[in-house]
Amino acid sequence: MKPDSQPDDLFPDGAYDMVVVSNRLPVDYVGGEGADTQWKGSPGGLVTALEPVMRENDGAWVGWAGVADREFDPFEHDGISIIPVPLSADEVEEYYEGFSNDTLWPLYHDVIAPPRFHREWWDAYVRVNRRFAEAAARAAAEGAVVWVQDYQLQLVPRMLRESRPDLVIGFFNHIPFPAYGIYSQLPWRRQVVDGLLGADVIGFQRAADAGNFTRAVRRLYGYRTRGSVLEVPGLDGETRHVVARHFPISIDAAAFERMARRPEVQERAREIRKSLGDPDVVMLGVDRLDYTKGIRHRIKAFGELLRDGRLTVEEATLVQVASPSRERVDTYRQLRDEIELLVGRLNGDHSTLGHPAISYLHHGYPREEMAALYLAADVMLVTALRDGMNLVAKEYVACRFDDDGVLLLSEFTGASDELRQAILVNPHDIEGLKDAMVEATQMPKRERARRMRALRKRVKDNDVANWSATFLETLTGVGKIQPGVPDALRSAVARIAEVERLLVALDFDGTLAPLVDRPEDARATERARAAIERMSQHEDTRVALVSGRALDSLKDVASPPVAALLSGSHGVELQLDASGVTIDLRENELTRLEQLIDIVENAASAADGAWVERKPAGIALHTRKLGATAGAALQREARERVEQVLPGLATRTGKNVLEFAVRASDKGEAVTRLRQHAGADAVLYVGDDVTDEDAFATLEIDDVGVKVGQGKSLAAYRLRGPDDVAELLEVLADARDAAR
Ligand SMILES: O=P(O)(O)OC[C@H]1O[C@H](O[C@H]2O[C@H](CO)[C@@H](O)[C@H](O)[C@H]2O)[C@H](O)[C@@H](O)[C@@H]1O
Numbered sequence: 001m002k003p004d005s006q007p008d009d010l011f012p013d014g015a016y017d018m019v020v021v022s023n024r025l026p027v028d029y030v031g032g033e034g035a036d037t038q039w040k041g042s043p044g045g046l047v048t049a050l051e052p053v054m055r056e057n058d059g060a061w062v063g064w065a066g067v068a069d070r071e072f073d074p075f076e077h078d079g080i081s082i083i084p085v086p087l088s089a090d091e092v093e094e095y096y097e098g099f100s101n102d103t104l105w106p107l108y109h110d111v112i113a114p115p116r117f118h119r120e121w122w123d124a125y126v127r128v129n130r131r132f133a134e135a136a137a138r139a140a141a142e143g144a145v146v147w148v149q150d151y152q153l154q155l156v157p158r159m160l161r162e163s164r165p166d167l168v169i170g171f172f173n174h175i176p177f178p179a180y181g182i183y184s185q186l187p188w189r190r191q192v193v194d195g196l197l198g199a200d201v202i203g204f205q206r207a208a209d210a211g212n213f214t215r216a217v218r219r220l221y222g223y224r225t226r227g228s229v230l231e232v233p234g235l236d237g238e239t240r241h242v243v244a245r246h247f248p249i250s251i252d253a254a255a256f257e258r259m260a261r262r263p264e265v266q267e268r269a270r271e272i273r274k275s276l277g278d279p280d281v282v283m284l285g286v287d288r289l290d291y292t293k294g295i296r297h298r299i300k301a302f303g304e305l306l307r308d309g310r311l312t313v314e315e316a317t318l319v320q321v322a323s324p325s326r327e328r329v330d331t332y333r334q335l336r337d338e339i340e341l342l343v344g345r346l347n348g349d350h351s352t353l354g355h356p357a358i359s360y361l362h363h364g365y366p367r368e369e370m371a372a373l374y375l376a377a378d379v380m381l382v383t384a385l386r387d388g389m390n391l392v393a394k395e396y397v398a399c400r401f402d403d404d405g406v407l408l409l410s411e412f413t414g415a416s417d418e419l420r421q422a423i424l425v426n427p428h429d430i431e432g433l434k435d436a437m438v439e440a441t442q443m444p445k446r447e448r449a450r451r452m453r454a455l456r457k458r459v460k461d462n463d464v465a466n467w468s469a470t471f472l473e474t475l476t477g478v479g480k481i482q483p484g485v486p487d488a489l490r491s492a493v494a495r496i497a498e499v500e501r502l503l504v505a506l507d508f509d510g511t512l513a514p515l516v517d518r519p520e521d522a523r524a525t526e527r528a529r530a531a532i533e534r535m536s537q538h539e540d541t542r543v544a545l546v547s548g549r550a551l552d553s554l555k556d557v558a559s560p561p562v563a564a565l566l567s568g569s570h571g572v573e574l575q576l577d578a579s580g581v582t583i584d585l586r587e588n589e590l591t592r593l594e595q596l597i598d599i600v601e602n603a604a605s606a607a608d609g610a611w612v613e614r615k616p617a618g619i620a621l622h623t624r625k626l627g628a629t630a631g632a633a634l635q636r637e638a639r640e641r642v643e644q645v646l647p648g649l650a651t652r653t654g655k656n657v658l659e660f661a662v663r664a665s666d667k668g669e670a671v672t673r674l675r676q677h678a679g680a681d682a683v684l685y686v687g688d689d690v691t692d693e694d695a696f697a698t699l700e701i702d703d704v705g706v707k708v709g710q711g712k713s714l715a716a717y718r719l720r721g722p723d724d725v726a727e728l729l730e731v732l733a734d735a736r737d738a739a740r
């Protein structure tokens, strides 16, 4: 929501339903005063990724304007409300250059450079984080979503939760999260983890980063973790469920392609090649001048190829854009000197007139120029030693609408998890890197096109809109669900199809079978049944039906294959191989069950259309036919009556159903037991109801959870309904057959 009246009221407090908080604003202050104030786009991938998201969301962006000792009023930039946070010169030195970029940055990038630990830097970090948290809290409306970005602001989620418990808080870490052995060097390791745990959802670039964070939480706080769910004690004594998982960031792929297709950009690409002496092969590197990017390794490898005569400057030239970054931090200054020395030497040794070995450009360029450079480059070199994602790799691919060009990509980038058809390299292995560079220059056109098509599909399928939608859906539970089986889910299914032993655990109603008024009429779709039959024929794939229904009722409606494992009554009843079903209620449980049935049947008899379902350890009151208001009233009435006679009994609410049980269990316990029994290496769980959330919570990093329909969920993927679930099961059955 954005106000629109008097200039003074243009950015009132408490007005925004969506607030993004990041160290960088999308624009940096350049100079000028008042109406003449000059701004320019700020560097780095975070801004590239978030700008399109913010333009769509009509929210406020809270951040620093990139200059010390200046205060700016909120303003509007390119359709985005900007709320600047001021930093003093000391704070820039201690919080930004110091703690953020000389402590956390090298530590989180696997100590490629030594991190420096200074207590006064930490104090500044705490102080500045508080200022950002206060600015965000001021801007946010009641119940707003606040999305905090990156390592500079890790304490903000906790600070916000304490001052504004009404907010929904997300955090996304754009850089890697290191293994505990490295992270534990941080003197303030407990405070930082606690700061992050103030969020409801903590996003990382790679599954490995989320795993490292989860292990740090266990080591430092001993909190219980179940897959991507961390159980964190709340202020009120209740347990909060915090989700920590990967959401690989991306770019606005269509916008990059549109730019690359513009005639003037293509003309500029031709000009660039001409100005380089029209060599056969243009190689390109584009990076902030940062020691994590492996620029030295790349130049060294290229220099050795020229020295050894495997390449000549007439054949191949390297363009290296090294955009200025963090220039007052010592490590960055030294890096610049080293690179410039290296480039100077190499050019002196190898360049000829009209044929430069390396064109080194220490500037930041606008996006159009980047697109032209990408089009001009036959080979894109991304040789980072460690990189959260690396958007340059994705931008290169997005611009190559001609299906040409070769991407050479370090396996230490987040992008390498997705861009598998690149030539993947270990940049520390200089010989391997040299061979890969030669391979790239000699790759036949057909092979280039084949790889580029696959890469482009991947980048288009997971673009930045998809990234933010997936993150925000996990945070709020609301969003548009694509028809069919989305590509990201297909890839996840292809991955789990490769494991030796697989458990496919499926809820029944609303997942395999469309929801119906009379529960006894529910039937799984034909396609789902067929896919389940196919998978059940192989001993390495166990299919389990996990239902809230009593087991007998489940068997009646599902007619499961003989080999299927069954769980009924939310895990109270389990039918495993060759064993009957035992629940053996104790004497006092039986007495309570009789009382319970009496009360609930009594309450239901007063309402036309209400229906009760007896279960071995409880009873379910179905109110679907009553409509929302009458249904809720009856459920309230039944709950009160039960509470009077049998206080503290386990209850569970589902879609139009209220259940009471004399023995508590849940679908999460069922999945844990089924996983053990099946000896599964991975689990696929699909479910539509709130009670399926207990199952999603037990999923581990290599498992796949699919939520059917809308609603807040811990599952990483979504489908619209049973028809799409059937398609998913067919895809899995095919992939499993292929893997076998
Ligand atoms: O703001 P700066 O200090 O000038 O640094 C620029 C940005 O660098 C980092 O970018 C990261 O985010 C990218 C997008 O997720 C990702 O592709 C890349 O691998 C990361 O290094 C940093 O994380 C940002 O906070 C900085 O603004």
Ligand SMILES: O=c1ccn([C@@H]2O[C@H](COP(=O)(O)OP(=O)(O)O)[C@@H](O)[C@H]2O)c(=O)[nH]1
Binding pocket: 043, 044, 045, 046, 048, 286, 287, 288, 321, 323, 363, 364, 365, 366, 367, 370, 389, 390, 391, 392, 393, 395
């Ligand atoms: O001269 C330049 C150099 C880089 N970039 C952009 O800066 C971002 C770099 O993001 P990446 O994720 O590759 O690395 P980061 O700098 O964030 O670590 C990309 O969007 C580039 O297009 C740019 O606009 N001009």
